[in-house]
Amino acid sequence: METTGAWRSLAWLLGIWGLTRTVLLLFVFKVYVFPGPDVTSDVSVIYQGWYEVLRTGTFPLDDVTWQYPPAAALAILSPGLLFHLDYTSAFFVLAFTADLTALLLLLYAGLRPGKTLRGAWVWLVGVPLLGPTVYARYDVMVTAVAVAALLAGSRHPRAMGVLTAFGAMLKVWPVLLLVGARKRGVWGAAAVTAAVLSVVFAVAMPGAFAFLTFQRDRGTEVESLGSLVFHVARQFGWDGQVLLNYGSVEFLGPYVGAVSTAALGLTGIAFGWLLLWRLMATRFLAHTPADAAFVGVLMFTATSRVISPQYMVWLVGLAAVCLCFRGSRMKLPVVLVLAAAFVTVLEFPVWFAHVVASDALGVTLLFVRNGLLVLATVLAARELWRSTVTRTPVPALPAQATRTKETSLPS
Template identity: 25%
Template sequence: MTRRTAPLWAAFLLVHVLTAWLGWVYPSQPMGDVVLVYEPWSTSALTGGTIMGITEPWVYPQLALVPMLIVKALSLPLVATMGALGAYLVAWAVLVTLLDAVALWFLIGGRPSAPRRAAAWFWTAALLLLGPIALYRLDAVTVPLAIIGGLLLLRHPVVATTLLTVGAWIKIWPGALVLAAVVAARGRLKILLAAAGASAGIVVVLFLLGADQHLFAFLSQQTGRGLQVEAVAATPYLWAARAGHASVGYSFEILTFQVEGYGVPFVSDILTPIMLLTVGAITGLAAVKSARGGSFGRLFPPLALSLVTALIVTNKVGSPQFQTWLIAPLVLWFVYDRTRARVPAALVLVLCGLTCLIYPLTYDALLRTEFVPVLLLTARNVLLIVLLVIGIRSIVRVPIPSRR
C-alpha cells in the first residue's frame, strides 16, 4: 500500500461497511434473498435435506451453492450471539468484502498506474451508488472473479479463463467475458480449451455427486418465467398498468413480481431468441474487427460491456443486482483503454444510482405503479439501451491497421 492507494483502500472498505449497514435499515428487504433463500438452501444441503441443483432442479448453476455453504460455515461462530439469520447476513457481507479486497489488490497492488486507480475509484463509486443490492446478492460473488479473470487474460489466459468459467457456473453472466476473450484475444484457442476443460471438470464432479438429471436445469428453469416488473421489456406494461390496461402480480413459483397484460406471454417468449440473435450479432461484428487486426485493448472492453448489457436489455428478468454485471467490464475498460471508458463509466454510475432509487427505496410504490418510480425505472431502462448502443458503437470504431 502506497500513499496514493491508501485513501483508495480506506474509501473502498468504508463503502463496503456503509453499504452492508444500509442493508439493515433500507426498506423492502434488500437482504431478503440472503436470509430467505440462500440460508435455507445452505442449511438444507448441510443437514441431509434437498441439495439444490443436485437432487432438485435449480435456477442457478450448481456452483452457486458453494459460496452459500462457505458463508454458512463462516456464520457458525456468530450464531450464539446473533442468531442464525443475523450471523448469516454478517458472514455474507464479510465474504463479499474479502473477495472484493482480493480483486482490488490485483487491480492496484504495488504501484498502480493512473488508469488502474481510476478503475478502482469507479468501482468504489458504483458500489456506493448501487447500495446494499451490490453486496447482498449472489452476483456480488462473481464480480471480483470477473475482474481478476479479466486482468489476467493477457499474461495468464488459462488461469484467467478458469476463474471466469467458475464464475459462469455460479451466475451465467461471466461467460460473456469468456466469449469476448475468445473473439478479441490472439490466443483464443488456449482460452477456448481452458473454458472447455474447466467446464468438463465441473460437469464430471457434479455428475459424480448425482446431479446428472438436473445438470443443466438452470437453463430450462428460465424458459417458463414471465416478464419481471423491472425488465426493460416490461416498461410499457407499467405505463399501461397506470392507465388500467395491465397489472402487476406476484409469482409464488419463482418468488418475484411480474407484469400481467395483453401480449405478455408472447413478449416473454420472444425475448430469449432476441437475446441469442443480439449476442450473435455483436459477436459477429467483433469477430470481423478481430480478424481484420483490431487490438485486444480496443476491442475486448466494449465487446465485454456490449455482451453483458445485451444480456440485461433482452432479459425477461430485470433484477436490480444485474447492474453489478456492468462493473467488471468498465473496470477492465479503464485498465485497457482509459480515455474511452469515461462516458460509459459515467452512464453506469447513473444507472447504479437510479437502480438504488428504484430498489429498495421506492420499490413498494413501483409495485403500485406510482408515477415517480415508474418514471425512474423508465429512465434506467432507456439508459441501459443507450449503454448498449455506446458499446456497439465503440466496437464499430475499433481501428483496423492499414496493410501495405
C-alpha cells in the same frame, strides 16, 4: 512527482473505500435501516433455506426459484466455513471480502505499466451507489471472479479460461468474457474446466442441471425493459397482475408471453451482433477483451426479461476493468452505467413500492434507468466496432518522437 501523486491517490482511494464499505455493513447488519423493503431477507430466508438442502448433498429440486448453475452451490455453502458466525453474518462478511478482493485486483492492475487507477475508482464509486443489495446477493462474488479472469487474460490466458469457466458455472453470464478472447489457451482451459466441473457436480449431487427447466414459465419482471410496456398499459386499463413469481416480482397476464418472446428475440439479435463483430474485428488491443465483455454483458442485461438490481454489480465490475486500460474508449458508457446504478438504488429498494404500483414516480425511474442502460449499450457497441473493425490507418509517430526513440536505443 508522479509516484507521490499515485501514492496520494491510493491513500484517498483506500480511505474512501473503507468509509463507504463500513456504511454498507452498518446497513446490512441493520445498525441503520435502509429505506424500502428489507434486501437482506434473500440471505436469511432464501439462501439459508438452500444451504440447509445443499448440505445434505442434493440441489433444491423442489424449489423453482433455484435457477443457478451447479457451482452456485459453493457460494451458498461458503458461509458454513465461518462456523463461528451465524449464516447471515457469515455471508455478509464473505461478500465484503469479495468486494475487497475485486478492489485489490484492480489496484494491482492499475499500478502496472499501461494501466491506470481509474478502474479502481469506478469500483469504489459504483458499489455503494447500489446500496446494501450488493452485500445481500452472491453476485459480488461472481463479479470478483470475472474481474480476476479479465485482468489475467493478457499474461495468463489459461488462468483466464479456468476462472471464466468457474464464473460461468457460478452464474452463467461470465461466459461472455470469452467474446473478445483470441488466444487458444483461454478457450481450451475454459472448455476443459467447464467439462470437469459439469461431470463432478452431475455425479456428486443429483439435479445439478435442473435449473435449465425452471425458467420456462417466467413472466416479465417489473424492472426489465419489456416491463415498460405493461407499466404504461396499466394506465389504460390492462388487467394483468403483478405477483411474486419464480423469485422476482413479475407481470403476469395478457400479452406477457409476447413481450417475453420479444425480449428473447432482442437477446438473439444481440448475440448475432456479437458474432458479426467477432468475425469482422481485425484489431485486438490489450483492452479489447474487457471492452468486448462489457458490451456483451450490457447487451444481454438490457434485453433480458429480468433486470434485477444485482445485475448492475456485473456491469460495474466490467466497467472498472475497462477503465484499468488507458486505451479503452468506454469512458462515456461507464459514466452512464454509474448513473444507472444510482437510479437503480432509487427504484429498488428505496421507492420499489412506486415501481410495483406503476405510478408516475416508479415509471419515471424505470424509464430513466433502462434508458441509461440502452444508451450505454448502443454507445459502447459503437465504440467497440470503431476501435476494432473500422479500417482507419494507424497514425504515424511524429518525426520528433521518432528521433527521440531512435536516440534512446543502445549503440
